[in-house]
Amino acid sequence: MSFFMIEGASVVFRGLRAVSSVGLSMDKGQIHGLIGPNGAGKTSLVNAISGLVPLAAGSIVLEGRELHHLAAHRIAAFGIGRTFQHAEIFADRTVGENVMTGGYAHRRSKLYQDLLGTWRKVTLERQVRAEAEAMLAAFGLLHLRDTFAGDLPFGTLKKIDLARALMARPRVLMLDEPTSGMNNVEAQDVIASCRRIADEFGVTLLVIEHNMRVIMGLAQIIHVLDHGEMIAEGTPSEVQKNPRVIEAYLGQGAAHA
Amino acid sequence: MFDSLGGAGRRHAALTVLIVVMIAVPPWLGSYYHFIAGLALINVIVATGLNLLTGNAGQISLCHSSFMAIGAYTTTYLFTKVGFYFWLALPAGGLLAALFGFALGFPALRLRGFYLAVVTLGFLEVTQILIEQIPSITGGVRGMQAARPPIFGMTLSSDLSLYYAILPVTLFGLWCAASLLNSPTGRAFNAIRNSEAAAQTLAIPLARTKIIAFVIAAFYAGIGGGLFATLVGFIDPIEFGVWTSIRHVVFIIVGGLGSVAGSAVGAIVLTVLPELLRGFKEYNEFVFGGLLLIVLIVLPNGLVGLWPMLLGRLRAFGWPIPGKSGA
Numbered sequence: 135m136s137f138f139m140i141e142g143a144s145v146v147f148r149g150l151r152a153v154s155s156v157g158l159s160m161d162k163g164q165i166h167g168l169i170g171p172n173g174a175g176k177t178s179l180v181n182a183i184s185g186l187v188p189l190a191a192g193s194i195v196l197e198g199r200e201l202h203h204l205a206a207h208r209i210a211a212f213g214i215g216r217t218f219q220h221a222e223i224f225a226d227r228t229v230g231e232n233v234m235t236g237g238y239a240h241r242r243s244k245l246y247q248d249l250l251g252t253w254r255k256v257t258l259e260r261q262v263r264a265e266a267e268a269m270l271a272a273f274g275l276l277h278l279r280d281t282f283a284g285d286l287p288f289g290t291l292k293k294i295d296l297a298r299a300l301m302a303r304p305r306v307l308m309l310d311e312p313t314s315g316m317n318n319v320e321a322q323d324v325i326a327s328c329r330r331i332a333d334e335f336g337v338t339l340l341v342i343e344h345n346m347r348v349i350m351g352l353a354q355i356i357h358v359l360d361h362g363e364m365i366a367e368g369t370p371s372e373v374q375k376n377p378r379v380i381e382a383y384l385g386q387g388a389a390h391a
Numbered sequence: 392m393f394d395s396l397g398g399a400g401r402r403h404a405a406l407t408v409l410i411v412v413m414i415a416v417p418p419w420l421g422s423y424y425h426f427i428a429g430l431a432l433i434n435v436i437v438a439t440g441l442n443l444l445t446g447n448a449g450q451i452s453l454c455h456s457s458f459m460a461i462g463a464y465t466t467t468y469l470f471t472k473v474g475f476y477f478w479l480a481l482p483a484g485g486l487l488a489a490l491f492g493f494a495l496g497f498p499a500l501r502l503r504g505f506y507l508a509v510v511t512l513g514f515l516e517v518t519q520i521l522i523e524q525i526p527s528i529t530g531g532v533r534g535m536q537a538a539r540p541p542i543f544g545m546t547l548s549s550d551l552s553l554y555y556a557i558l559p560v561t562l563f564g565l566w567c568a569a570s571l572l573n574s575p576t577g578r579a580f581n582a583i584r585n586s587e588a589a590a591q592t593l594a595i596p597l598a599r600t601k602i603i604a605f606v607i608a609a610f611y612a613g614i615g616g617g618l619f620a621t622l623v624g625f626i627d628p629i630e631f632g633v634w635t636s637i638r639h640v641v642f643i644i645v646g647g648l649g650s651v652a653g654s655a656v657g658a659i660v661l662t663v664l665p666e667l668l669r670g671f672k673e674y675n676e677f678v679f680g681g682l683l684l685i686v687l688i689v690l691p692n693g694l695v696g697l698w699p700m701l702l703g704r705l706r707a708f709g710w711p712i713p714g715k716s717g718a
Binding site: 247 | 594
């Protein structure tokens, strides 16, 4: 049995099938890509895995434990993290607080300690702050710690989103277009970070990406969605040669041309 | 004089000065102002709780006066009728208010914005009717006499002595709110207001977090209500009508949403200002409303936004002011 497995996953919006019986399985520490044209159902699948939209059918299993019945925050607490296409940053908070919020999953202070400001809470708070600063430093964002996140450019917000998600120490991390809004240099930077995340922390990555060059260089296995169905999967070179994939991207007849 | 200190150091120094002022100044004021000062402190307590709920957790409440009422009636009843020790009756009132806050948290799980506001208005109506319908406990529409609490065997009959009893309660409430905002729970509040989706994917439970916010805010209001009853000496349902709720919302908007200092500044300024404007007689409300409008237009972040804005302006004129801008 694989480390992380999705079987027969379907997502339905008002009778419309956004994702139709999709399955994929990943081993620990692998990087998988999820690609497909606009509206293929990539984000819907990620939303369903993270529990933000209900799964109409199918199962999601992480290390032998079924997660698809759980509420979104429990799925996250079990170790499935994600970033967002539009970053979903807490705009009126500082960059530092955004990233510290990611530590919620591992909070060790009780509510009464948070309220009373006990010595234990103060000590734990210092640790979270240090952890967040280390994370910010890893993404070259430490100088922005006290800046309000809402004032920053989109590419920076994407990095903050990633740093925040990592603070929760996920076992599986789903990245929704991690390099959008970035120039080439920044994108390469983020890709290098992704590799480091997978290697050093053993985090299993599922990456949605529009930039083909980026994803082909990053992922070991690529899954291709079109109209909510998985039309191909395999290594980057296999997928690139697949006629159905070429057709989905370039339109009917392109594969034969 | 604070140039040599860092940002945190300057804040601590400013806080110390403020607390010293709050302790040392009131005896020099006329006895009428002792009452106003006590009232301001009570409003600070209620506003602080409401700001955690609205400014941080993003949940609208137009029934904060009801939580105050629950605290006020419970405290007064237990103290004057049952014979509880006042300083036990007070937290009991807070706890009962918190229990109602807990119950009201549940509709908030499904409703937001205007819909939640309407539900809280409904709760306010129900509370008003309940107060009127159980006169054996509440005195009904005719109201209820409250008494002054004892401390170390002495009754706090003067407004000044009561002020000094309320002051540590207020400071403790501010301390707790500030501590909460620098904790996982406080960050969860801000997270659910900004993005429920992102919050959930960081393992933050929406339901639990919203209910905690309602419980804490209601507890603050309950404590404020209990102290209000004993300060004023008389409570009736009219005192806890919708206008009181709206005034508390105005406190936190004018002071600064999501900021503990904002709750305090808003409540103090808007409690004291109408008294200072008495000289305007019939124009009093007009001037008050005008000042509100000016603050809201000029200071979108509330009164607490004034200080960083001034510093920024002065720095722009070349004044050597250390530290960063931004609240």
